[in-house]
Amino acid sequence: MIAAISEFANRFLGRGDATITVPSFDGALKPNQLLEKAETLFACDAPEDLAVDDQSLLIADGARLLRLTGSSPTVVRSFERPISALAVLPAGRVAVALGGTEVHVYDNITAKAPASVFSGDMHAVNALASAPDGTLIATDGSTLRGVSDWARDLMELGDSGRVFQLDPKTGTVKQLANGLHYALGTAASGSDVLVSESWRHRLVAIAPSGARKVVLGRLPVYPSRLAAASDGGFWLTAFTARTQLVEFVLREPAFRRRMIAEIDPDYWVVPRLSSGHSFKEPLQGAHIKTMGIMKPWAPPRSYGLVIRLAADGAPRYSLHSRADGVNHGIVAAVEFGGDLIMIAKGPGRILKLPLAHLDEGIGA
Amino acid sequence: MSEIILSLSKATKLYAGVPAIDGVDFELRRGEIHALVGENGAGKSTLTKVMAGVVALTSGAMMVDGTAVAPKTPLEARQLGIAMVFQENSLVPTMTVAQNLFLGQEKFYNRLRGIYIAAQQFLQSLNFDVTPTATVSGLGAAKKQMVEIARAVLHKAKVIIFDEPTATLTPEEKKYFFDLVRDLKKRGVSIVFISHALEEALLLADRITVLRDGKHVVTDDASRFDRTRIVQAMVGRDLSNTLYGARKDKVRTAGRRVLTVQNLKMAPMVKNNSLSVFAGQITGVFGLVGAGRTETFKIVSGVMKRDFFHGGEILLNDKPVRYRVPAAAVKAGIAYVTEDRKVEGFFETASIARNIYLGLLAKFPSGRAWLSRRESNAAGRAWIDRLKVRATGDDIKVVELSGGNQQKVVIAKSLIQDPELIIFDEPTRGVDVGAIVEIHELINRLADEGKAVVVISSYLPEIMALSDRILVSRQGKVVEEFSALEATEEKIMYAAIH
Numbered sequence: 001m002i003a004a005i006s007e008f009a010n011r012f013l014g015r016g017d018a019t020i021t022v023p024s025f026d027g028a029l030k031p032n033q034l035l036e037k038a039e040t041l042f043a044c045d046a047p048e049d050l051a052v053d054d055q056s057l058l059i060a061d062g063a064r065l066l067r068l069t070g071s072s073p074t075v076v077r078s079f080e081r082p083i084s085a086l087a088v089l090p091a092g093r094v095a096v097a098l099g100g101t102e103v104h105v106y107d108n109i110t111a112k113a114p115a116s117v118f119s120g121d122m123h124a125v126n127a128l129a130s131a132p133d134g135t136l137i138a139t140d141g142s143t144l145r146g147v148s149d150w151a152r153d154l155m156e157l158g159d160s161g162r163v164f165q166l167d168p169k170t171g172t173v174k175q176l177a178n179g180l181h182y183a184l185g186t187a188a189s190g191s192d193v194l195v196s197e198s199w200r201h202r203l204v205a206i207a208p209s210g211a212r213k214v215v216l217g218r219l220p221v222y223p224s225r226l227a228a229a230s231d232g233g234f235w236l237t238a239f240t241a242r243t244q245l246v247e248f249v250l251r252e253p254a255f256r257r258r259m260i261a262e263i264d265p266d267y268w269v270v271p272r273l274s275s276g277h278s279f280k281e282p283l284q285g286a287h288i289k290t291m292g293i294m295k296p297w298a299p300p301r302s303y304g305l306v307i308r309l310a311a312d313g314a315p316r317y318s319l320h321s322r323a324d325g326v327n328h329g330i331v332a333a334v335e336f337g338g339d340l341i342m343i344a345k346g347p348g349r350i351l352k353l354p355l356a357h358l359d360e361g362i363g364a
Numbered sequence: 365m366s367e368i369i370l371s372l373s374k375a376t377k378l379y380a381g382v383p384a385i386d387g388v389d390f391e392l393r394r395g396e397i398h399a400l401v402g403e404n405g406a407g408k409s410t411l412t413k414v415m416a417g418v419v420a421l422t423s424g425a426m427m428v429d430g431t432a433v434a435p436k437t438p439l440e441a442r443q444l445g446i447a448m449v450f451q452e453n454s455l456v457p458t459m460t461v462a463q464n465l466f467l468g469q470e471k472f473y474n475r476l477r478g479i480y481i482a483a484q485q486f487l488q489s490l491n492f493d494v495t496p497t498a499t500v501s502g503l504g505a506a507k508k509q510m511v512e513i514a515r516a517v518l519h520k521a522k523v524i525i526f527d528e529p530t531a532t533l534t535p536e537e538k539k540y541f542f543d544l545v546r547d548l549k550k551r552g553v554s555i556v557f558i559s560h561a562l563e564e565a566l567l568l569a570d571r572i573t574v575l576r577d578g579k580h581v582v583t584d585d586a587s588r589f590d591r592t593r594i595v596q597a598m599v600g601r602d603l604s605n606t607l608y609g610a611r612k613d614k615v616r617t618a619g620r621r622v623l624t625v626q627n628l629k630m631a632p633m634v635k636n637n638s639l640s641v642f643a644g645q646i647t648g649v650f651g652l653v654g655a656g657r658t659e660t661f662k663i664v665s666g667v668m669k670r671d672f673f674h675g676g677e678i679l680l681n682d683k684p685v686r687y688r689v690p691a692a693a694v695k696a697g698i699a700y701v702t703e704d705r706k707v708e709g710f711f712e713t714a715s716i717a718r719n720i721y722l723g724l725l726a727k728f729p730s731g732r733a734w735l736s737r738r739e740s741n742a743a744g745r746a747w748i749d750r751l752k753v754r755a756t757g758d759d760i761k762v763v764e765l766s767g768g769n770q771q772k773v774v775i776a777k778s779l780i781q782d783p784e785l786i787i788f789d790e791p792t793r794g795v796d797v798g799a800i801v802e803i804h805e806l807i808n809r810l811a812d813e814g815k816a817v818v819v820i821s822s823y824l825p826e827i828m829a830l831s832d833r834i835l836v837s838r839q840g841k842v843v844e845e846f847s848a849l850e851a852t853e854e855k856i857m858y859a860a861i862h
Contacts (some may be wrong), residue, residue, distance in 0.1 A: 019626075019674075022638070024638035024847050026638075026639060218679070
């Protein structure tokens with residue numbers, strides 16, 4: 001009873017859980033336009049994930065698996081369904097998630113048939129990572145919505161994300177965690193598993209016992225995939241930034257219900273991977289668009305961000321593409337050949353930034 | 365007519381046997397701007413108070429227009445043509461601006477409307493944007509200062525003495541003030557002004573007198589001084605490299621996030637303000653008057669309250685907090701060192717030790733209802749030594765200390781609480797050069813110890829010398845962040861204005 005009164009009072013006063021606030025981009029997350037300065041290696045139709053083997057960079061582009069060895073990519077193989085996640089395992093094995101519902105493990109990239117296939121209970125597998133014990137960690141965003149239907153899951157305040165441990169040797173699947181608010185991205189950190197819990201804007205460490213610990217919380221963005229950095233720590237990507245407008249909508253169930261029922265999904269008030277394509281979009285930078293130019297600090301409908309994390313999860317520095325930029329919707333980043341390679345899913349680009357420049361320029 | 369309008373010879377003033385000024389010779393020429401500089405406790409305020417009739421000389425002589433005088437009250441001094449604009453403003457807060465302007469000059473029959481019209485015309489002639497019908501208590505520090513200045517000008521003084529006139533003014537207001545002083549000079553008024561901003565003395569003054577420890581050190585034409593010479597004369601040592609030193613070539617790495625402010629609102633001053641403060645770092649907050657910096661951190665420390673509806677969120681160590689009174693914030697580990705130490709910083713008639721001990725009592729759990737004199741004295745002694753508070757005794761009242769030492773007492777009162785987050789609001793305002801260096805060293809030490817430190821300052825060299833990261837505030841919110849490595853005065857000022 002008291003809890004109900006308290007909740008009502010909070011909703012009325014805008015306090016507690018009803019506080020519509022967004023953390024600021026400051027400290028290590030101080031905005032810059034470094035992602036806008038990144039070189040575009042090439043454009044893709046539907047880039048989704050990256051992985052690195054000994055000699056080359058692998059790119060999941062729709063249903064195609066591309067390999068970049070020189071300056072241009074070549075198609076290695078094609079699948080019947082879009083690749084939703086990609087990982088390279090020890091000994092040259094490759095794991096791909098197809099359509100979010102199946103994970104295939106191949107002994108090598110050109111092997112005709114998969115050595116192992118995991119399916120069944122998986123619904124929206126969106127990230128794969130190799131664990132030190134030879135197993136494969138997979139994050140399953142939602143049990144209700146498919147990989148491409150993440151915006152609906154957000155609007156429904158989805159909390160059915162799971163983390164699986166897949167063992168290619170035995171073919172067994174173990175659920176490490178459930179009830180996550182959209183698990184999107186994972187990496188091994190010692191014996192723990194780091195997972196991006198996107199709708200709660202945080203990074204959690206899941207111990208083998210299942211115990212969870214928040215490593216990095218209250219992010220001003222929706223975190224996505226993780227990748228290990230060569231000198232310790234991680235690269236955390238964020239596919240878009242939080243805004244007060246979306247936070248407000250997330251606290252208004254009646255509005256969301258009507259929006260989902262009546263409005264074309266393209267024009268929902270939700271975060272997007274890219275923006276500026278139609279005048280029907282909810283334009284949030286309007287009042288700070290002066291002389292026809294959008295100010296970089298305008299509230300973004302889409303945003304690009306990569307955060308360099310230390311080994312303990314503390315942010316060291318970050319790379320941004322702000323509201324007036326183009327390289328938005330960063331969903332994957334890996335180190336390759338002294339560069340940081342990233343996918344900007346919004347414009348469909350593979351980006352490259354020299355690592356030495358980053359560490360000297362802003363990470364020092 | 366003599367060139368010298370006012371002079372003091374062998375002027376000595378003793379307080380309880382201790383000389384505040386000791387055998388000082390001073391001459392003010394007709395129509396000159398004369399700057400008085402020196403550390404706090406050097407005797408500048410005492411010297412000017414003697415001129416203004418606030419205190420009487422113990423020995424020595426004062427002459428105005430060649431006649432020996434000894435004004436015993438400010439009224440007597442004013443009748444001699446000497447007016448003083450005090451550092452602590454001397455306006456009646458419950459009266460209107462116009463009433464304050466004409467206070468003491470009222471006619472037998474006064475029409476309020478007539479006073480307002482006269483005040484309006486007069487303020488307009490000075491280009492001061494102050495409403496004559498406004499109550500003084502509702503004015504900001506800068507506007508109060510303007511009223512003080514206007515009152516002195518209105519009294520048609522031959523000599524006007526300004527004690528730290530620009531401390532609370534914005535750059536634009538300072539420019540107005542400088543123009544006004546130059547205009548007064550053209551009219552033949554002689555100006556004495558005390559300033560800790562040495563650039564102002566060099567820019568504005570015709571001659572500069574430096575005092576140290578109550579004694580006259582040097583008087584010379586301003587053109588023969590530079591910053592280094594003034595500082596050396598003031599402190600007897602070269603501080604030019606330690607005070608507001610060279611650009612930082614290294615900054616401290618941010619520790620964990622201690623304070624998070626999200627979309628904080630307090631109409632009309634704080635508008636959707638968001639920022640973070642990290643452990644082991646000095647976060648400098650720069651902004652012009654009215655940027656909402658002080659208000660934001662007063663809300664953080666429970667002194668002010670955010671908007672009742674949708675006022676935003678404050679998190680201390682990632683936990684939402686809302687303090688109704690400052691004591692709760694103190695207990696949680698937040699210390700706020702006020703910008704207005706005379707009003708909010710200490711009990712001026714209590715001893716140094718008692719003031720410092722009161723800071724500790726503020727953190728004690730409820731139930732403690734007694735004061736321990738021994739404990740109080742021990743705590744006071746320890747902090748007096750640690751912060752090098754210069755006083756003739758532990759039981760001396762705080763009001764009797766110089767500005768720099770008063771500030772150290774205010775800081776000690778906060779540090780005795782062993783806070784996790786320390787907010788310094790204008791930590792060196794009205795503080796002498798020597799004390800500035802000591803206070804800056806202390807602030808740096810706190811950050812090195814891992815404390816989260818916030819420094820709010822309107823003085824760019826101070827912000828740039830101290831801060832590891834600089835937040836620029838404008839119109840109620842943080843609009844830009846710079847690393848100390850990339851910041852320049854131009855970049856910061858541009859962000860603060862545009």
